[in-house]
Amino acid sequence: MVVLKLAHITKRFGPLVANDDISLDLARGEVLALLGENGAGKSTLVSILFGHYVADAGTIEVDGRPLPPGEPKAALAAGIGMVHQHFTLADNLGVLDNVMLGTEALWQPFSRRAAARARLLAAAQRFGLQVDPEARIGTLSVGERQRVEILKALVRGARILILDEPTAVLTPQESEALFATLSQMVAEGLSIIFISHKLDEVLRVSHRIAVLRGGRLVADLPAAGADKAMLAEAMVGRAVAPAVRRAHAPGAVVCTLPGTPLAVRAGEVFAIAGVAGNGQQALADRLCGEGGGAVELDGRALAATPRAFVEAGVARIPEDRHAVGVVGDLPLWENAVLERYASPAFARRGLVRRAAAREFARRLVDRFDVRGGGLDAPARSLSGGNMQKLILGRELSGAVPKLIVANQPTWGLDIGAVAYVHQQLLDAAAAGAAVVLVSEDLDEIFALADRIAVIHHGVLGAPRPVRNWSLADIGLAMAGAAHAA
Numbered sequence: 001m002v003v004l005k006l007a008h009i010t011k012r013f014g015p016l017v018a019n020d021d022i023s024l025d026l027a028r029g030e031v032l033a034l035l036g037e038n039g040a041g042k043s044t045l046v047s048i049l050f051g052h053y054v055a056d057a058g059t060i061e062v063d064g065r066p067l068p069p070g071e072p073k074a075a076l077a078a079g080i081g082m083v084h085q086h087f088t089l090a091d092n093l094g095v096l097d098n099v100m101l102g103t104e105a106l107w108q109p110f111s112r113r114a115a116a117r118a119r120l121l122a123a124a125q126r127f128g129l130q131v132d133p134e135a136r137i138g139t140l141s142v143g144e145r146q147r148v149e150i151l152k153a154l155v156r157g158a159r160i161l162i163l164d165e166p167t168a169v170l171t172p173q174e175s176e177a178l179f180a181t182l183s184q185m186v187a188e189g190l191s192i193i194f195i196s197h198k199l200d201e202v203l204r205v206s207h208r209i210a211v212l213r214g215g216r217l218v219a220d221l222p223a224a225g226a227d228k229a230m231l232a233e234a235m236v237g238r239a240v241a242p243a244v245r246r247a248h249a250p251g252a253v254v255c256t257l258p259g260t261p262l263a264v265r266a267g268e269v270f271a272i273a274g275v276a277g278n279g280q281q282a283l284a285d286r287l288c289g290e291g292g293g294a295v296e297l298d299g300r301a302l303a304a305t306p307r308a309f310v311e312a313g314v315a316r317i318p319e320d321r322h323a324v325g326v327v328g329d330l331p332l333w334e335n336a337v338l339e340r341y342a343s344p345a346f347a348r349r350g351l352v353r354r355a356a357a358r359e360f361a362r363r364l365v366d367r368f369d370v371r372g373g374g375l376d377a378p379a380r381s382l383s384g385g386n387m388q389k390l391i392l393g394r395e396l397s398g399a400v401p402k403l404i405v406a407n408q409p410t411w412g413l414d415i416g417a418v419a420y421v422h423q424q425l426l427d428a429a430a431a432g433a434a435v436v437l438v439s440e441d442l443d444e445i446f447a448l449a450d451r452i453a454v455i456h457h458g459v460l461g462a463p464r465p466v467r468n469w470s471l472a473d474i475g476l477a478m479a480g481a482a483h484a485a
Contacts, residue, residue, distance in 0.1 A: 029187070161192050
């Protein structure tokens with residue numbers, strides 16, 4: 001039985017057609033995976049479904065009844081719930097208080113906590129989501145917080161649940177627990193829209209897969225019989241070749257952090273894994289000269305300034321490419337020379353040599369296939385993938401860096417851009433660069449790393465060769481168990 005029907009949904013933002021005549025349906029007890037590159041239209045479509053946007057054309061029906069457009073309250077009343085990738089919980093309140101927020105009128109003379117608690121415990125029992133109603137959110141693990149988000153939707157009557165990148169911040173064990181929960185929910189008749197970039201998970205949990213590309217629905221197929229290569233090609237419109245390693249032997253130690261087990265050799269990818277919020281950002285900042293603390297490069301302590309690190313040959317690929325990686329209002333050519341604008345190649349007597357800088361930027365754009373508007377286009381106009389290519393080109397053009405600090409280098413990128421970034425990092429390592437990869441994506445870590453260390457509560461564990469880690473071992477270490485084993 002069809003519980004949700006989207007018919008001919010179209011949404012424009014000026015000249016951009018974000019959704020172009022999309023029609024989809026969802027059956028009772030079905031998991032529908034929604035795939036697509038960045039900018040393919042997934043977020044817009046879900047926002048229309050949840051009432052945050054109003055479609056320019058098309059209709060939505062829930063259980064055969066029209067869903068009023070642009071009314072989140074109506075979507076909730078119709079049984080549509082959403083669990084966002086970044087949780088919307090109040091850390092200083094308890095589980096029950098978070099579940100109850102917004103469910104009672106301000107003028108109600110007393111709170112019906114006992115009834116709400118009973119509903120919460122009943123839902124937890126029914127779906128195997130064990131939780132302490134009185135636990136403060138700030139004390140819970142990431143996986144436990146996700147349970148609360150799911151329970152919050154279920155207690156409010158959700159029969160259609162939208163999960164946006166639900167495993168992005170989970171350990172492997174927490175992901176397994178989530179998959180078990182999804183099976184139980186489906187058995188109980190709930191319907192799920194599963195948004196993820198992890199194709200293995202999509203093939204594992206979904207019954208049907210819809211793929212968006214350029215705002216259009218380009219594929220709607222059963223999960224049975226599909227494979228990763230087929231889905232990747234549907235998403236980007238061409239075959240996506242995986243990154244390829246070049247055989248090489250690692251060299252001498254290039255970078256060390258006194259007081260930690262981090263010692264990175266030339267030609268190796270040293271990966272740091274961990275659940276978000278366990279100190280990765282502070283560690284990456286320190287390795288880029290921004291966080292203070294001693295860092296030694298080739299046995300010499302560096303001054304804790306970004307300039308000293310850049311001049312010493314450290315290439316920096318930041319987590320937030322928009323806020324830190326580029327200056328959005330400056331043109332592409334100026335961003336291409338931001339970290340070397342004072343060098344003799346691009347400046348003379350305090351004045352920028354525009355012709356030399358523009359020629360450097362042009363070669364960078366050609367070599368790294370940066371697409372979007374030309375050299376004078378503002379950097380903020382670039383897509384996420386092209387912005388990352390610009391940053392990679394800036395950091396990797398010229399001499400091979402001594403050290404590359406890549407912090408979440410493929411976060412939010414589509415599968416084609418991910419393969420490109422991975423190949424650039426592997427090629428740089430093969431050319432002799434020491435690479436520190438900070439990532440929450442275990443697929444990425446296992447694909448690139450020579451050695452892996454896990455960070456938990458700000459403590460970096462001892463590194464091991466990648467062959468000595470299993471997925472279960474790394475998940476336990478990310479959760480704090482057997483961290484230094």
